[in-house]
Amino acid sequence: MDRSALTHTDTFVRRHIGPDDAETGRMLATLGFGTMDDLVNATVPASIRLDRPLALGPERSEFEQIREFREMMSRNRVFRSYLGMGYHDCITPPVIQRNILENPGWYTQYTPYQAEIAQGRLEALLNFQTMVIDLTGLPIANASLLDEGTAAAEAMAVAYGVSGSDKRNTFFVSSLCHPQTIDVVRTRAAARGMDVVVGDHESFDFTQPVFGVLLQYPATDGEVIDYRPFTQRAREEGIVVIAAADLLSLVLLSPPGEWGADMAVGTTQRMGVPMGFGGPHAAYFSCRDEYKRQIPGRIIGVSVDADGGRALRMALQTREQHIRREKATSNICTAQVLLAVMAGMYAVYHGPEGLRAIATRVHALAELLAAGAERLNYRVVHGAFFDTVRIDVGTRAGGILAAARDRGINLRGIDDSSVCVALDETTGVEDVEEVLVALNRGTALPFSIDELVDGLTPEIADGFARRSDFLTHPVFNRYHSETEMLRYIRTLESRDLSLTHSMIPLGSCTMKLNATVEMMPVTWPEVSKLHPFAPPEQTAGYLEMFRQLEADLAEITGFDAVSLQPNAGSQGEFAGLLVIREYLDSIGQGKRTICLIPQSAHGTNPASAVMAGMKVVAVATDASGNVDVEDLRKKADQHADDLAALMITYPSTHGVFEEAIREICDIVHKRGGQVYMDGANMNAQVGLCRPGDFGADVCHLNLHKTFCIPHGGGGPGMGPICVAKHLQPFLPGHPVIAVGGGAAVSAAPWGSPSILPISYIYIHLMGAEGLKRATEVAILNANYIARRLEEHYPVLYRGANGTVAHECIIDLRQLKASAGIEVEDVAKRLMDYGFHAPTVSFPVAGTMMIEPTESEALSELDRFCEAMISIREEIREVELGIMDRADNPLKHAPHTAATVMADEWSHGYSRERAAFPKQFVRERKFWPHVARVNNAAGDRNLVCSCPPMEMYAEV
Template sequence: MTRSFADRHIGPGRDDLDQMLVTLGVQALEDLASRALPAGIMDGGGLEGLPAAATEHEVLAELAELAKANTVATSMIGLGYYDTLTPPVLVRNLLENPAWYTAYTPYQPEISQGRLEALLNFQTMVSELTGMDIANASMLDEATAAAEAMTLLRRASKAESFRLVVDTDVFPQTRSVLQTRAESAGIEIVPADLSGGELPSGEFFGVLAQTPGASGRVSDWTGVVQAAHERGALVAVGADLLALTLITPPGEQGADVCFGATQRFGVPLGFGGPHAGYLAVRRAHARQLPGRLVGVSMDADGDIAYRLALQTREQHIRREKATSNICTAQVLLAIVAAMYAAYHGADGLRAIARRVHGHAVSIATGLDGAVVHDQFFDTVLVHVPGSADAVVAKAKSRGINLRLVDADHVGIACDEATTQAHVAAVLESFGTAAVSESAQPVSESAQPAPIAAIETRTSEFLAHPAFTQYHTETAMVRYLRSLSDKDIALDRSMIPLGSCTMKLNAAAEMEAITWPGFARVHPYAPAQDAPGLLQVIADLERWLSDITGYAAVSLQPNAGSQGEYAGLLAIRRYHLDRGDSERDTCLIPSSAHGTNAASAVMAGLRVEVVKCRDNGDVDLDDLRAKIADHAARLACIMITYPSTHGVYEHEIAELCSLVHDAGGQVYVDGANLNALVGLARPGRFGGDVSHLNLHKTFCIPHGGGGPGVGPVAVRAHLAPYLPGDPLEASSHAVSAANYGSASILPITWAYIRMMGADGLRRATLTAIASANYIARRLEGYFPVLYTGEHGMVAHECILDLREITRQTGVTVDDVAKRLMDYGFHAPTMSFPVAGTLMVEPTESENRAELDDFIEAMIAIRAEIDQVAAGVWPVTDNPLRGAPHTAASLVGAWDHPYSREVAVFPRGLGHARAKVWPPVRRIDGAYGDRNLMCSCPPVAEFAQ
């Protein structure tokens, strides 16, 4: 029998699924759907317009043709995006390795030590290159990092002003995203040419500048920083990390905040993303730093261990008091950048920088008299009155894309992939007669006069062993393997995280993303260079519209948080255009994702919380009261469907009608869309806007906390308010590239193309069946907190441990850590209800894996009973001692349970491969009291 891709993607076979359905008391998957979902919202899913399912090889052939349609030109456009030579050892062993790309956010640090160490390397790299004290674990891209820097300056500044001075030489896409964020934050942006060192008059809370600038100019911002500080303002500087290997870093010039991107450190152009942005600050602002921060702590044995620091900054905790809605990072890409730096080391990076700068010098020398700036790193701005179009066209005919600045100026950006032949071709495009003399090969050790003019850095960087020991491929392969062995990813185990949808990321879906036709296209390349990519984008926009029932989709948001923000901005702008400026209240159920409230605040809305009933549903009586209280000010409601409690609320249609009748809009958070695909469409049962998580429902891998894509889908009346091209004025862009993280869109394209309508619907129904199977099997051991009308859950279930904790002292933390000894990653802890575990099996796990997890949980319940019976004290038992390392078995053993029970709780003969956590339970509080967020000093390492 020939198996379809859907058969390969969906875990339970037909016989196993039949047995699961018997456990649930239903005859077929369709019967399960009719019992779980309200009949009024089921509409067949709207999948008729999708193409028929194709095989893996057919889809790869189609993608190959689409990639072939793109022109991989030599990109010399710049503007923050540069071609780079990703070391093959990193492509094969990291970027294309499921041990890295299928990992989850390191909320369980004991089984995330590998990627936490890699992220600590990233933070160290950024902080040392920028000259700052602390860097976070990456941002979504450079423009959003700049927007976070702006709001950080506002929070940290003592100035009362809401004005921010922005240098006119900042990248245009950065200015666009800054303007979008500033409008909803009530910040006035004051553009100013700061090249002369003078600040504009009036009060302002901050200054934001960049080096090198969009024009290529390298600036020393010391004087501007001093002048700003004298006037009570703080300063953020965007900086190119490769340039910082040569020029004085902003931290040494006195800057308070530094931001930028790490794309040119081995991360492909990818038509705009995904790329890891960065944000670094002075130590005084560490607790203002948004996003995730990896810190050094110690475990129960006193050994060094890593974990996420200061987690109270996480936006699901702070909700409407959040200062940002960024709840993720670009982990996989940040790790690529960090390993690129580790592979090359300080000397290697410096050599690359000198070679890049040398090529730019050769171009400038050949165009003597036409170059605008005398200090530049990689980008040369050339003045060619009235001839810019012709020059760009001539370069294009030679296979090179230059930047058309205006009718009189051309920008030329060199990068790691630039060769001497490219330099010669560029000079020929300008008609210079001095090609052979000016375009001499550039030696990495040569020191032409212009290099000396910018090479002002004197401080050391990247001296830690992490950046000095792995310069050979053998060393790097072993380092990467040693790190990944410390983690649990989907290649080792089911990751049953509720709300996170950790399902199969098929190899056929992943294969195309590193192909040059997708990976080496600049986001601002001419449209004729990217017909294949634009076809993938157009197909996805159409397919996602069909699946959701909405009229239009924007793929620009590069994370779910950005999708939320873009959707709420669309609602806010819609009301403002209608003259309803008073409509600024967003109703949010108490059960909602914390980013919902944070996104609403960022969009300029006031949050009003709606109560939930004891069964977890939104309390419609309280909703009616809130609508009455805020009728004239009601902008929208944000709901998650199925709910954050893991059930299909049967009053969803009435809820939507109540809000619409009051003049509000309905935002349906699409985080749980994987429980609706093929069954019901939010755009048809009452939603006006939704964001979708392609990294959940549509198979883009989690990557340890990024990459992600969070498209926003809207009904027709909101379509004019979707984010636009960031290079255009008043675009309301939310990320730097028009199509966000475009290079990973082929993953979702391939998934939908291979699954087809029937496969997508079957995946949804199987996910519901698997969640209900776990709930039914475990409800006698751990109460299931919420169920729907017929006792069914949706795609996830919440196991309630609160009474167990009250009776025995065993906590959800104890259970989560003990699961590591059984070889499993823990479910989601204490969200959305403290003291609970939220379990989501997805459709990709087969029955054997589900049963193994169920049996592990039953065995853990038996261990809890031993604590309850007094056999083991609450302070010393296998749960409280978990996880147990191999090292913990050596030496004295003074616990009331045996070594075998500690590490082989189901006996030596159990078939599941043993996972050895590398560290014992980590003391997070110690790490927060003793905050260290970069590699330990070399002296400590030597000790």
């Protein structure tokens, strides 16, 4: 019998890659190539081509891969973890889990740059901001950061920027802050030349040259502290006060904005987002109104559209780091959108009364635990607490922790004589009884729980209780039944274009398939319910996955070691540069601080270099979009004594494989520098070439691009770094869990571990040949689009043999003179055709950068090309005077259903042409929810929380 009849039939490569063999052949013929090898040989320089297959094994079937991965994850042991430190078990409402976290209509969306087709997500993020503003008592909030540690570091940078004094260079951190937060703050401060002092806030010397302070509320050991006297004195001295606050506690406790804090940061993890062994979770950041121009990340604001209706958008977008480059105050270019949406929806679903009930119950259980501990003759250390009880157990700490582990419980040992127990939403009375038995070293309690309950009157201690209202907007008081909540979620989903509708051809973003089989493990309990500081004997499955994934990424990139800690591409850039700086310092070359960055590099590179304490020197590019090698050589010679690094994106953001890449790396190495390669465009390299082979020393990878973690509407992401052997000792470390040897860059040891299974499963499903084929087809699809569009729009850059890499840039600049059409007009008109625009005006103003990825079939590529060609014909009608320069479908795009169906229609083109410009649009029409948004109006009148209903009535 033919053994092939016995092999699995559900192999994955054909599911992931869009074009079949016949379509691939037709596209190659269109391009004039006989085989895929011919195209690749013409595109990728022979000097860097990999001469062997990747050592990754064959492709797998979905069934066998998920079965194998289930067995691996079954080695994790899910204990009840009461470790706290900013991480708590919680209940994700099933309506949110199924309809948001597990729903591709939410997790495959892109960052809401095109506001008209992102109104649902923008409303969900506005809800998130409103929740944060209300609970923290501060008037401005952003739409999430990466984690609590990095949010605190961003707040430190803002405090430094607004302090207004060159003489102050010290940041004070209370020793009662979470240890991982302290470490991340130290890392960021050291890179920028700031001093960090960690100590007791009660003995703080206000005469020190301090520009800001960080306080934990409640403290890491659970104590609720009255910071009012401290903040009053700090304000008198001009010191900025930052509170790292537990958001659920603020339901019952006086919020930071009411006791004098200038900024509040923290995590929203316990608002329905699983622990996931450390992430991803949405951090929050709120501040006083006067800091709104300095706040990092993204702010969702309320504006108006062209029809005068209310519309949401990302406000103050000129702060985006790829625009400000080395003048940016932060390198943050992403968020944790999907997780922020979940947290905001948690508040919508429960409402103020529901949150109050949850918080009150958690606090009552903590009071119950404290009473039981005292009945066991232990001393409860703090009189005021919310959910975390510190218990003085004398010399019994070790025995108690062991007794707890024997019962499947993780407790936190603070020191040799005390333990902390952090309770949460999932805790029940029976769980408290289990903890008390562990405190009694495994023996039965000498009292009943009912006795304790009868004697309790739990309430927040005098002077700490919250008196102000919160979540008063109707959105938080309307959707408390599952029926209503489901409809609200689905309504918002219908207002957003995602990969469930059409191709999202954004250059440098790689919006490829996020396969269901890859996503499935994210919500498995053995993946989602582990505390990030659980002991290693409970996390064997995760540790094995990390080991294999690190080995796979090292093989793919040609490097020797990998750190999975950076939890975003921006974090990877920062971490990679820190590794370089620490290495240079270790060999006595710490004076080297110059970072050369070509104009063709990825946009956040300059901001990351400045954050890492480097000075940016720009390198020119030539007319073909390549690095100007002679200008590089000149700048490298000029700075030979202080050259630290070159940051280069490969292929470049111009969509070109540069022939001189080896020479470029050699120039830098010969002058004592290191080469950092931005891996944003790694989707054009996998299986064909490896950065570690042709000269890079460190490379970050966007797992949310090349390796299939979904963009989630703008986050989560992962940005691990791969390094050469000499840099390995400096990979990021962690103060709680032993990893790496360098400085911590993220709050959790492995960044956002619960989404790493997505990349692991993708790599193992595809195998070596499948990954290579994906890269080849990505290049093929991009070249096919370039060929089809070149007669209508000039293709700006090409490689040595006339091909592009995995993306191409089309030039629209000439249309402004010929027809008065801007690139934005084309972007908005694409919405009427059912498409998200390609990347607009980056890296070259007035252009579009198109990346189709390998997952799009020929029919979808043709649909997009037909839309772009049709739009060019509309522009031609304007050029010929057939349509008016001001009154044409592009200038008034996008067209909403309300606009098209209105009684009045005053345009010189038909309603049908506005809404159904091609037959394929009629077959699956996506209606933008609002007309073109007025960006300037939103920036002039920034509103970043849910407006009162009377404001809507005014429209």
